[in-house]
Amino acid sequence: MRNSRRGARGMLRCLVCAAVLCVATSAGAQEVCLSPWVWPEKTALGPFTVYGGQRFSLIVDENRDSTYLKNYDLALFVDCALKDGAMVRSYFVVNPEYRKHPQVQSSLWPIYLYWQKEVGSGTLQVGKVPMPFNYRNGFPEYHSQVRRITRIWDLGLHYASKPRNGFTYDLAIVNDGTSPAADSEGFSDKPAVVAELIQRIGRGAEVGVSGMMAHGREVSGIGEVDFDRLGAHFALPLGRRTMLRGEYVDFTTLTQCSSLSPAYANKDGSGFVLEGVHQLNPRASIFANYNELERDESTPSTVRTLTLGGRYKFSNNLYLIPELWFVDDELPVGDARRDDNRYILTALILF
16 A cells, blocks of 8 residues: 555656656757767677777775775677567676676676567567666766666566657566666566656657566565656757756665665655756767765665766767766765765776
């Protein structure tokens, strides 16, 4: 009953938000000249195409009182063309020190790996599939605690429709839609149902709702747990170079970390993010991002983050991404779940 009432309340919020934003975007949609995030041209090797990226970050961490260089996983994207327009798509991370990484279980770990083919008025994916609302707005502008509430790269079916009058939808059934891959052995195999609906308006504006439902999942060491996610998002161009976008999410059971904390099992939470991006010139953009995440509505556990940053494109294969994070976390110092202040200078190399 608790989840039913809360789900109805969250759905009402999302629908009202989407309706108001729909009216606003209809009145104010303009052409957007922001430079989109793009990978370099893929390298063709027979039926295969390959591209990848490596990121390095210099991080000043106030909580740890230390400055260190972090070498992120090497990302490899490989596509293989098959007959009749079908293809196999994969995204692997290469991490020799994988035992230090909570989401990776081997030095070469598949984030997703699936077969894809156009079917009817959309695209069908079968295998270990990604879901779009995890990283909808790309990297690196849209940083947010809200993005990490649910991560879905799991075995199942995913169908994405082609646009029709600006409307698209995504539907999926996956065997574990609750957490990073490292947790999959700790959960039962009851499927999770995932969906997203998006309406694009004019040139550059959009509103949408997304959700996930996975009830009664048995978690090792914890018991039966419900996992839900219901969100509404928008994107609104403000002139030719500026974009305002945001999202609100209601959820049950936070799975933000590498494993589920018993403290968050069956607990209701919510979060929102609001971000503005401005294109200075064809090579440079700046952004400001504010987000709040209430991990558990029943206890003081809110984290508030203001991120200022930008992106500079030296070439198609080299980006510089400076970021400055200001974090206010209600969890006490020393709590393993606490966030902290960070100052980050990132270099991303593409190939």
